[in-house]
Amino acid sequence: MEAKGKIQFVLDNKVDELSLLSAKVETMADLWDFSDSQTMNLNLVLEEAISNILFYAFDDDSEQKIYLILEYDDETLSVEIMDSGKPFDPTRQGPPDITLPAEERSIGGLGIFLINKLMDHVEYCRKENMNMLTLKKRIK
Amino acid sequence: MEAKGKIQFVLDNKVDELSLLSAKVETMADLWDFSDSQTMNLNLVLEEAISNILFYAFDDDSEQKIYLILEYDDETLSVEIMDSGKPFDPTRQGPPDITLPAEERSIGGLGIFLINKLMDHVEYCRKENMNMLTLKKRIK
Amino acid sequence: MNISFETKSNFTVIHLTGRIDVTNSNDLETELIRLFEDDRYNLLINCAELNYISSSGLRVFLLAQKKVMAAQGDLIICSLQPMIREIFDISGLSTIFKICKSEEEALQKI
Amino acid sequence: MNISFETKSNFTVIHLTGRIDVTNSNDLETELIRLFEDDRYNLLINCAELNYISSSGLRVFLLAQKKVMAAQGDLIICSLQPMIREIFDISGLSTIFKICKSEEEALQKI
Numbered sequence: 001m002e003a004k005g006k007i008q009f010v011l012d013n014k015v016d017e018l019s020l021l022s023a024k025v026e027t028m029a030d031l032w033d034f035s036d037s038q039t040m041n042l043n044l045v046l047e048e049a050i051s052n053i054l055f056y057a058f059d060d061d062s063e064q065k066i067y068l069i070l071e072y073d074d075e076t077l078s079v080e081i082m083d084s085g086k087p088f089d090p091t092r093q094g095p096p097d098i099t100l101p102a103e104e105r106s107i108g109g110l111g112i113f114l115i116n117k118l119m120d121h122v123e124y125c126r127k128e129n130m131n132m133l134t135l136k137k138r139i140k
Numbered sequence: 141m142e143a144k145g146k147i148q149f150v151l152d153n154k155v156d157e158l159s160l161l162s163a164k165v166e167t168m169a170d171l172w173d174f175s176d177s178q179t180m181n182l183n184l185v186l187e188e189a190i191s192n193i194l195f196y197a198f199d200d201d202s203e204q205k206i207y208l209i210l211e212y213d214d215e216t217l218s219v220e221i222m223d224s225g226k227p228f229d230p231t232r233q234g235p236p237d238i239t240l241p242a243e244e245r246s247i248g249g250l251g252i253f254l255i256n257k258l259m260d261h262v263e264y265c266r267k268e269n270m271n272m273l274t275l276k277k278r279i280k
Numbered sequence: 281m282n283i284s285f286e287t288k289s290n291f292t293v294i295h296l297t298g299r300i301d302v303t304n305s306n307d308l309e310t311e312l313i314r315l316f317e318d319d320r321y322n323l324l325i326n327c328a329e330l331n332y333i334s335s336s337g338l339r340v341f342l343l344a345q346k347k348v349m350a351a352q353g354d355l356i357i358c359s360l361q362p363m364i365r366e367i368f369d370i371s372g373l374s375t376i377f378k379i380c381k382s383e384e385e386a387l388q389k390i
Numbered sequence: 391m392n393i394s395f396e397t398k399s400n401f402t403v404i405h406l407t408g409r410i411d412v413t414n415s416n417d418l419e420t421e422l423i424r425l426f427e428d429d430r431y432n433l434l435i436n437c438a439e440l441n442y443i444s445s446s447g448l449r450v451f452l453l454a455q456k457k458v459m460a461a462q463g464d465l466i467i468c469s470l471q472p473m474i475r476e477i478f479d480i481s482g483l484s485t486i487f488k489i490c491k492s493e494e495e496a497l498q499k500i
């Protein structure tokens with residue numbers, strides 16, 4: 001049996017939503033027969049992208065919605081994340097220097113780097129006052 | 141968090157596929173926060189409809205594909221089942237007489253009846269040499 | 281599905297666990313027919329652990345009821361989960377079978 | 391995530407179980423800082439049961455490494471699952487940490 005499809009999530013801008021989401025994503029990954037490693041990487045990428053929105057996109061602590069679409073079709077996983085926070089283009093973020101010795105390495109700044117490394121394709125656009133991040137990965 | 145979406149399955153015309161499918165359907169129902177009873181009813185309806193295709197739609201034992209789409213959106217569950225078997229319109233099947241005493245009741249013929257009872261809307265059409273059955277149910 | 285048997289008074293208590301669907305309803309039918317061949321027509325089917333049934337399972341229950349009635353035995357179904365009970369109700373089977381809330385209630389009625 | 395401690399030779403062995411993500415990496419940081427306040431700078435982190443880590447977890451590991459180095463202690467990570475090891479590799483952390491295949495191997499090296 002072969003399964004493909006598309007799921008839309010609407011999340012509140014609260015950190016707790018990430019735990020709920022990771023369980024739902026495992027469910028989807030199971031349906032699509034992803035390996036444990038593929039599932040972890042998907043959850044990791046989603047956590048990095050969405051936690052950045054939670055931490056940096058909004059200046060006040062107003063209630064906001066984050067829109068997420070997961071789609072698996074033709075052996076390609078597509079992720080779309082939309083938020084109405086301040087404009088931010090992660091594809092313009094320079095990579096951290098991961099060759100530095102421990103003493104000199106910054107302890108942050110790995111999130112966007114990992115997204116880029118784990119996905120095949122990362123695209124950003126600003127559309128109707130929304131940040132729209134599209135990620136793609138060939139699976140299998 | 142709110143989840144909605146659409147999943148397409150392609151099944152072979154083998155009874156074993158029903159066991160695989162029921163696990164995948166439970167996964168989806170979990171994602172959509174269906175109750176145990178809603179989940180069982182969905183699996184029951186799918187089993188009835190698909191086993192009828194397996195048993196009656198094809199005269200030879202050739203390999204065939206059955207297409208299934210599950211969609212949950214706006215509190216409505218939609219199911220679409222397509223097969224290339226002989227034309228058969230289940231909406232024209234009269235209901236069994238469920239008031240008969242045990243001695244006189246036929247032991248079969250409950251499948252289509254249960255589909256009709258458990259879903260809000262059942263529609264059939266024949267399209268491009270395919271049987272297309274559409275089922276809808278308001279959930280929540 | 282798992283099927284286990286137990287004898288209480290002159291009844292065979294049958295515990296059904298899991299799912300009865302089109303892939304395994306034949307196994308249940310085979311087990312019941314084995315009981316009938318043994319002349320055991322007093323059956324109490326405990327469904328506390330049964331969490332799925334489709335028309336193929338209902339078909340076997342109905343078949344058993346017919347055989348039991350023909351042999352003047354007794355068939356009682358107990359401990360149906362509400363969602364399974366709903367399927368029995370919809371199918372008009374709740375009036376055909378003797379249905380009890382619990383195994384205790386069923387054993388008292390015998 | 392579950393964190394448990396054990397003392398072996400002059401090392402504190404830390405067993406991490408489950409997930410380290412942005413919702414709980416602070417808890418791990420708190421526990422490690424507690425060890426440092428106790429002057430325990432020889433740490434062996436056993437990750438056999440760790441099945442998820444994100445950058446927030448890596449951040450805590452890196453912070454621990456810095457503190458351990460400053461205090462001339464020793465930090466060893468062992469038993470990484472392959473998928474977690476991959477994240478360490480990608481992040482350039484495999485060259486920063488002492489990583490051992492198993493707890494036995496790590497304890498021999500001490």
Ligand SMILES: Nc1ncnc2c1ncn2[C@@H]1O[C@H](COP(=O)(O)OP(=O)(O)O)[C@@H](O)[C@H]1O
Binds near residue numbers: 052085088
């Ligand atoms: N949605 C966003 N809006 C504004 N700034 C952002 C956003 N996402 C990331 N940033 C900035 O990019 C930096 C790097 O992000 P990241 O690679 O995820 O690492 P970290 O979150 O650990 O700093 C952040 O520190 C933040 O300054």
Ligand SMILES: Nc1ncnc2c1ncn2[C@@H]1O[C@H](COP(=O)(O)OP(=O)(O)O)[C@@H](O)[C@H]1O
Binds near residue numbers: 196226227248249253
């Ligand atoms: N896809 C199909 N093609 C042809 N005939 C069918 C199909 N589905 C059902 N039927 C006919 O309709 C009858 C009633 O089906 P159903 O209500 O599911 O009960 P049962 O399968 O127990 O007979 C079947 O016995 C069969 O003759």
